[in-house]
Amino acid sequence: MRKIVCFGEALIDFLAQPSATPGAERAFIQHAGGAPANVAVAAARLGAPTQFVGMLGRDMFGDFLLESLEGAGVGTAHIVRTDEAKTALAFVALDHEGERSFSFYRPPAADLLFRAEHFEPDCFTGAAAFHVCSNSLTEAAIADATLAGMRIARDAGTLVSMDLNLRPVLWPDGVDPRPRLWNALQTADVVKLARNELEFLAAGFGGGEDGERAVREKILEGATRWLVVTDGAAPLHWYGRDVGGVVGSGSLEGFRVRALDTTAAGDAFVGGLLFHLAGAGVDATGLPAFVGDRVAVEEALRFAAAVGALAVTRHGAFAAMPTHAQVQQLLKEQYDDVA
Numbered sequence: 218m219r220k221i222v223c224f225g226e227a228l229i230d231f232l233a234q235p236s237a238t239p240g241a242e243r244a245f246i247q248h249a250g251g252a253p254a255n256v257a258v259a260a261a262r263l264g265a266p267t268q269f270v271g272m273l274g275r276d277m278f279g280d281f282l283l284e285s286l287e288g289a290g291v292g293t294a295h296i297v298r299t300d301e302a303k304t305a306l307a308f309v310a311l312d313h314e315g316e317r318s319f320s321f322y323r324p325p326a327a328d329l330l331f332r333a334e335h336f337e338p339d340c341f342t343g344a345a346a347f348h349v350c351s352n353s354l355t356e357a358a359i360a361d362a363t364l365a366g367m368r369i370a371r372d373a374g375t376l377v378s379m380d381l382n383l384r385p386v387l388w389p390d391g392v393d394p395r396p397r398l399w400n401a402l403q404t405a406d407v408v409k410l411a412r413n414e415l416e417f418l419a420a421g422f423g424g425g426e427d428g429e430r431a432v433r434e435k436i437l438e439g440a441t442r443w444l445v446v447t448d449g450a451a452p453l454h455w456y457g458r459d460v461g462g463v464v465g466s467g468s469l470e471g472f473r474v475r476a477l478d479t480t481a482a483g484d485a486f487v488g489g490l491l492f493h494l495a496g497a498g499v500d501a502t503g504l505p506a507f508v509g510d511r512v513a514v515e516e517a518l519r520f521a522a523a524v525g526a527l528a529v530t531r532h533g534a535f536a537a538m539p540t541h542a543q544v545q546q547l548l549k550e551q552y553d554d555v556a
Contacts, residue, residue, distance in 0.1 A: 219345035220266040220292070221491050222375075223255035224366050225269055225353040227282045228305035228535055230480060236545040245308060249285035250534035251328075252350040252382045255481045259524060261290040261487025262383055262538040269291040270340055270366075271548060273378045274304035274327035289535055295340040302327045313476060321387055324546060329356055333365035341373045345495035348487065349405075350382040354397045355389070360424035369405045371440070376417040378495065379405035380487045395421055403439025406501050407494075409487055412448035437464060442504045445518070447525075449479075455518060457508025469518050472551060481534035482525045488538070489524030495515045523547045 226258035230250035233243055249258075254269055261267040270292050273279035275298045282304065286293050305326035311316050323329070331353075341347065354360040370377050379401055388394050395418070402408055410418075419428030437458050442540050444456045452468045461463060476482075494517065499507045507513055525540035527547060 221260045221346045222268045222344045223253040223257040224270045225349045227251035227254035229278045233310040255484035255534045256488045257291045257537045258289040259485045259538045260492045263476045263541045265492045265494045270295040272297045272331040278304035309441045311506045316471040329359045333362045344375045346376045346491045348378040355387045376404045378407045380409040409445045459509030460505040474526045476529040480531045482529045485528035486521045486525035489521035493520045
């Protein structure tokens with residue numbers, strides 16, 4: 218299997234712990250996280266060769282992230298360290314259904330200092346996929362680096378993946394994220410949106426069903442051949458443009474599990490999706506034929522959904538990612554025809 222390369226932020230998630238007694242002081246436990254780093258770990262835990270590319274502070278948290286990535290089997294040869302800023306932190310609280318609220322300590326942060334010249338050519342060599350998220354678009358310089366990486370990957374024939382993973386609180390006051398988001402969205406071959414992110418983009422087209430349709434059409438007018446929209450435990454929807462330019466669509470039910478922590482659910486889903494595509498040998502050139510095969514599309518989405526479902530049954534991000542055997546067991550329990 219060819220390697221999966223993930224670019225962007227790696228950070229520390231300080232996860233709030235439930236109080237043992239009423240009125241007790243809140244405690245937070247350190248976990249390795251960051252959306253693209255989570256994707257890399259998810260794919261590695263499943264058995265794919267992966268590389269994480271980004272910048273970490275030369276501090277105790279950067280050391281912890283580097284050790285955590287290596288411990289999860291993720292390649293770290295293309296990580297850059299810096300003394301100019303600290304590693305980013307995020308404090309995460311969970312409600313009774315495992316849903317998150319965040320408090321970020323970023324910027325300044327080391328991951329925002331990565332520049333296009335930090336990309337090493339061999340990190341793209343032989344890559345099946347190059348994956349990014351929107352948290353590396355929040356400032357102009359790191360956005361330029363992200364788009365440069367996407368273009369280098371495309372020129373190398375690598376499939377480019379983007380999970381919007383929008384965190385509005387990370388964007389400077391007065392800055393509309395949409396122009397940068399659209400630049401990246403229309404450069405990716407595969408795009409994953411959460412339902413609320415689709416609604417955010419649709420607001421720029423008047424909102425409602427017409428606005429959502431306009432978003433889907435605009436995404437599929439660019440480089441994108443496959444758009445997946447997830448909605449928590451509700452059915453996901455997908456839209457694909459095949460070799461003839463025909464747009465197909467469908468939906469898929471998810472898995473019913475007891476959610477403890479949804480922190481890395483979308484990242485686990487994307488890691489599973491990229492693992493499945495890489496394992497099937499689907500690259501940017503072969504993607505249009507793939508999305509024209511409904512059976513293949515649904516098989517890939519079932520696998521990705523199973524990875525995401527298992528991840529929410531555990532606390533943390535890196536630590537929550539399931540193995541290939543665990544995913545196959547869940548699929549076997551749900552679908553008799555999956556070995």
